[in-house]
Amino acid sequence: MTTVRPPHARAAAAASTAGSSAAAANGGLRTPCGLAAALGAVALSLVLAGLAAGAQGWSFAWVDDAGLIAAIRAPRTLGALLAGALLGLSGAIAQGLFRNPLADPYLLGSAAGAGLGVVLVLAAGGLLGASLGLATAGLLLRLGLVGAAFAGALAGMALTLVLARGAGRPMVLLLAGVVVGVLLTALSDLVILLSPEALRGKQVFLLGSTSFFGWPSVAALAAALALVLPLAVKLSRTLDALVLGEASALSLGLPLPRLRMALVALMALATGTAVAQAGLVAFVGLVAPHLVRRLVVARHGALLALSALAGGVLLLAADIAARSVIAPQELPVGVLTAIFGGGYLLLLLRQRQLR
Amino acid sequence: MRSPATPLLQAEGLVLRLGGRRVVDAVSLALRGGEWVALVGPNGAGKSTLLQLLAGLRQAQTGAVRLDGRPLPGWTARERALRLAWLSQQGEADGDIAARDVVRLGRLPRHGLFGAPDAGDEAAVDAAMTETACVEFGARRLAELSGGERQRVLLARALAVGAPLLLLDEPTTHLDAPHQLALLRSLAARARAGTAVLSVLHDVTLALAADRVLVMDRGRLVADGAPADAALRATLVAVFGAAFSVECVATPAGPRWVALPAL
Numbered sequence: 001m002t003t004v005r006p007p008h009a010r011a012a013a014a015a016s017t018a019g020s021s022a023a024a025a026n027g028g029l030r031t032p033c034g035l036a037a038a039l040g041a042v043a044l045s046l047v048l049a050g051l052a053a054g055a056q057g058w059s060f061a062w063v064d065d066a067g068l069i070a071a072i073r074a075p076r077t078l079g080a081l082l083a084g085a086l087l088g089l090s091g092a093i094a095q096g097l098f099r100n101p102l103a104d105p106y107l108l109g110s111a112a113g114a115g116l117g118v119v120l121v122l123a124a125g126g127l128l129g130a131s132l133g134l135a136t137a138g139l140l141l142r143l144g145l146v147g148a149a150f151a152g153a154l155a156g157m158a159l160t161l162v163l164a165r166g167a168g169r170p171m172v173l174l175l176a177g178v179v180v181g182v183l184l185t186a187l188s189d190l191v192i193l194l195s196p197e198a199l200r201g202k203q204v205f206l207l208g209s210t211s212f213f214g215w216p217s218v219a220a221l222a223a224a225l226a227l228v229l230p231l232a233v234k235l236s237r238t239l240d241a242l243v244l245g246e247a248s249a250l251s252l253g254l255p256l257p258r259l260r261m262a263l264v265a266l267m268a269l270a271t272g273t274a275v276a277q278a279g280l281v282a283f284v285g286l287v288a289p290h291l292v293r294r295l296v297v298a299r300h301g302a303l304l305a306l307s308a309l310a311g312g313v314l315l316l317a318a319d320i321a322a323r324s325v326i327a328p329q330e331l332p333v334g335v336l337t338a339i340f341g342g343g344y345l346l347l348l349l350r351q352r353q354l355r
Numbered sequence: 356m357r358s359p360a361t362p363l364l365q366a367e368g369l370v371l372r373l374g375g376r377r378v379v380d381a382v383s384l385a386l387r388g389g390e391w392v393a394l395v396g397p398n399g400a401g402k403s404t405l406l407q408l409l410a411g412l413r414q415a416q417t418g419a420v421r422l423d424g425r426p427l428p429g430w431t432a433r434e435r436a437l438r439l440a441w442l443s444q445q446g447e448a449d450g451d452i453a454a455r456d457v458v459r460l461g462r463l464p465r466h467g468l469f470g471a472p473d474a475g476d477e478a479a480v481d482a483a484m485t486e487t488a489c490v491e492f493g494a495r496r497l498a499e500l501s502g503g504e505r506q507r508v509l510l511a512r513a514l515a516v517g518a519p520l521l522l523l524d525e526p527t528t529h530l531d532a533p534h535q536l537a538l539l540r541s542l543a544a545r546a547r548a549g550t551a552v553l554s555v556l557h558d559v560t561l562a563l564a565a566d567r568v569l570v571m572d573r574g575r576l577v578a579d580g581a582p583a584d585a586a587l588r589a590t591l592v593a594v595f596g597a598a599f600s601v602e603c604v605a606t607p608a609g610p611r612w613v614a615l616p617a618l
Contacts (some may be wrong), residue, residue, distance in 0.1 A: 099450070237468050241460050243450030243497065244512070247412050248443050253436030253464045297453045297496050 029295055032302040039309045043081065046316045050077030051321045073191075079213030079277065080319035080333070081312040082221035084284050086228070086274040088311015091285030092292075092304045093232055093267045096239030097260060098170055105271040105285035108173070108264065109180030112188070113156020114275045117148035118205045119188045123195035146217075149205065150276035154178055157268040167260040170246070208281035210319040210335025217277045224273035225308070228266045232304050235263055239300035281334050284311050284318075284342025290348070314340070361424040362387050363520050363551045364439075369408055369418035371401075378404045379415065380574035386553055388519060391546035393562035394555045396571035397595055402555045403444055403524050405571065409553070410441040410522050422520070424503045436464035440516035444524040444555075445506055448497060454508045455493035458484055461515030475568065483515035484508075486541050502529035510538065514545075521545070523554040527561065539564060558593065559599065559614035570594055 028034025051073050052058050059065055065073075084212070090105035097103070107239060121144040164176035192199050238259045241249040250256055287309035292303060315333070318340060322333040362385035371379040379401045386392065394402050407413045409420055411427045420427040422438055429440075439462070449455070461475040461483065472480075484490045487507040492500060497508065506529045513523065521542070527535045539561060548553050548567070553569075556562040565583040570578035571589050578590040588601045599614040 132617060234469065237460075237463065240452055241463060243457065244448045244451055244460065244509070245443060247407070248441070248448070250412055250432070251410055251436060251439075251441040251443075252460060253431075253433035254468065255432060259468075293451045297451065297494065299452055299456050 003312045015276055020312065026099070030297075032296050032298045032306060035201070035292065035296050036309065038122040038304065039313055041059040043309065043313050043316065046313060047077055047081065049109070049320050050080070050316060053320050054327075057326065058265070058352035073220045075215045076210060076319070077225050077316065078218045079221060080210045080316045081279040082218065083210070083213075083226055083274045084315025085225055085308040085312035087219060087281060087285040087315065088288030089225070089229060089232060089304055089308040090267045091287075091305035091311070092289035092300075093239070093270075094285070095289050095298050096236075096242065096303075097263055097267070098174060099242055101290060102286070104283075105267065105274075106280065108177040108268070109160040109184065110268060110271045110275060111156070111280055112181040112184035113159070113191060114153040114272070114280070115202065115206065116151040116184045116191075117144055117150075117152025117155070119191045119198045120152075121148040122198035122201040123191050126195055126197045130313055132327045140162040145201075145205070146276045149279075150272045153272035153275050154268055156184055157264070157272075159184075161261075161264065166257060168257045169262050173264075178244060190230045203278045204332070206334075207332040208279040208337065209334045210281075210315070210322070211330060213277065221277055224269060232263070233301050234268050235259060235266075236300035236304055238263065240306075258312055278311055278315075279334065280311055281315060282338040283344075284314050284337050287341045287344050288314055291344075294348075362421075363423065364409060364553075365421045365424075366409060366419075367418055369405070369415040369420070371404060371408060371413065371415050377574045379408060382418075382574075384569065384576060384579065386520070386551045388549050388551050389546055390551050390553075390567060391543050391565050392551075392553045392567045392569060392571045393565035394553060394571065395557075395559055395562045395591065399573075400571040400594075401574040402571050404526050406441070406522050406555060410439060411435055412441065430543070433464055433467070436516070436518075438518055439520045439522065440518040441511040441512045442509060442516075442521075442523040442526055445509065445528045448505065448509055451496050451498055453494055454489060454497055454500065454504075455480065457486070457497055457508050458489075458493075458511045461512045464516060467510045478516050479512075479517055483511040486514055487511045488537065503531060503534060506530055507534065509585070514541075519550055521550060521552045521554070523552070524555060525555050527556060527558060534572050535561065559601075560612075563601070563612040563614065588612070590608070 016195065029038055051069050052060050054068065062069070069134065073322050079136055087105055091103070094103040094105055094107060095101055125144065129226070160173065160176045160180045163179060164173040167173055188202070192202065238249070238254060241252055246256070289307040292306040296302070296306070298306070315337065318333050318336040322331040322336050325331055364386040369382045370377060370380050382405055387617055394406070396402050404413065408415050411420065411430070416612070422430060422435065427435065440484050442582060447523065458480050459476070462479060466472050466476060484493060489504065489507040489511055489512045492504055494538075496503060500508065504525070510526055513521065526538060530538060542552050542554065562568055568578070568582055568587060568591070569576060570587065572594040577594060578587045580587040582588070592599065592601060597617060599616050602613050602615050604611050604613050
């Protein structure tokens with residue numbers, strides 16, 4: 001085969017060599033490894049901060065606080081890191097699958113499903129509380145809420161898949177997600193109408209909260225991340241191929257419907273676990289992949305891992321702020337992530353307009 | 356194994372109806388290794404759809420496509436992807452991954468989704484990127500490239516497969532004249548090296564530089580022959596509503612056929 005290069009290509013080559021060496025001098029944040037190291041360092045310092053931030057302000061007397069740290073601050077700090085990582089990962093999968101930078105982990109009916117699960121348990125708990133005594137009912141309720149939110153999130157996504165008849169057509173899948181979201185939210189509202197005491201609990205859940213994390217939560221979140229992240233990275237070339245479009249990815253011989261189904265299942269598991277433990281934390285799943293994609297040019301394998309790391313950092317930072325801004329009182333972490341996330345997107349929008 | 360007489364790709368009586376319209380209507384054709392074929396026709400003639408049927412991306416309601424003499428549905432997706440590279444009409448590809456990683460996708464059928472590329476794969480990627488002159492911006496995001504640059508990256512992706520059959524849908528889209536020329540020369544060179552090339556082209560003059568021209572109109576294949584064939588040229592002018600005439604121009608390299616707009 002012959003190579004024919006137009007005469008102006010050589011000048012372009014020279015210009016781009018100069019450009020890329022300037023980019024290399026520009027700093028380590030632009031490479032996947034550099035960004036991973038930076039995010040890792042931030043995560044580590046945030047973990048230390050998380051162990052020090054208490055209801056009475058900041059305290060670095062590690063020995064005196066050992067009991068408090070082990071029982072409350074450590075699981076909460078690790079839990080926030082892991083839940084954020086699951087949301088960041090899930091958001092990155094969603095954005096790759098739907099080739100849409102505005103896709104987020106909740107878009108396939110998981111949020112509405114989890115909400116309905118929570119409302120159902122709360123309503124049932126209200127009935128139970130009358131007969132069992134409040135303390136027992138409270139414990140059952142906490143266990144039941146986590147399970148119900150998890151089951152609800154998975155059921156919501158499963159219903160979406162059934163309505164869309166599988167993951168074959170992404171647009172149909174998105175629409176089915178919207179339909180399921182509307183239907184299940186309407187059902188939740190109906191239940192609340194019949195059992196108004198469920199409303200308060202649902203509010204807490206919808207806002208998202210990191211304050212209930214104990215060691216069992218950490219174990220569940222860590223197990224989900226350890227399962228989902230390696231599998232998602234293994235399937236990540238699928239997301240790269242989808243950049244070319246549906247038909248081109250098929251022409252490369254990929255069994256697209258099956259691969260997409262597997263990725264949706266991983267996304268459901270990650271989202272369901274995070275939502276069950278932390279509620280509907282806003283924006284982390286949307287913003288983390290955005291942030292990573294803005295900083296580095298990488299394949300989806302690196303993108304998924306970095307998005308998980310960035311999501312963990314974001315949620316932990318928000319959690320520490322939620323604990324310390326108006327200590328000894330606490331802000332719901334979901335309110336903070338919404339403010340951070342909204343602010344970030346606003347900034348992005350302004351930059352786009354100025355460019 | 357196929358005998359040398361078996362065409363690389365053979366279509367018989369392909370019909371595809373969409374919404375009551377016959378988008379592809381009783382099309383039969385054969386492609387052999389070493390052929391450089393252009394597919395032309397007015398907008399909506401069914402060129403892209405025919406190419407998708409030939410690539411196995413759509414199923415015809417009647418008729419069959421054979422690759423190496425074996426019906427296309429009998430091939431596994433990956434085997435097929437190794438024998439046949441398809442380039443879509445531009446518009447869909449848009450993303451934040453690096454141009455070089457896009458070209459690397461062309462090697463996916465060889466090493467598989469879970470396999471890792473080896474030195475041979477990287478060499479094929481280098482060669483394809485050199486061929487379409489896109490090495491310079493290999494590290495840039497696909498979304499940041501201009502239309503022409505992006506088209507060259509996508510072309511390199513299709514060429515990197517190294518398939519003996521190339522099905523290209525409007526590969527010259529967004530390319531400037533020097534890059535169009537470079538592309539046509541490299542397609543002709545690949546055909547001389549044994550590849551079968553079938554390309555949809557909207558520029559009739561460029562299409563008339565191919566060895567063989569297929570003319571489509573309203574789903575039907577209305578002409579199939581060399582540009583030197585007077586009946587083919589007459590059909591070509593007719594299906595485009597006499598919007599141009601085809602003239603013969605003497606060049607140092609021999610006579611060339613040129614579409615002259617009927618202004």
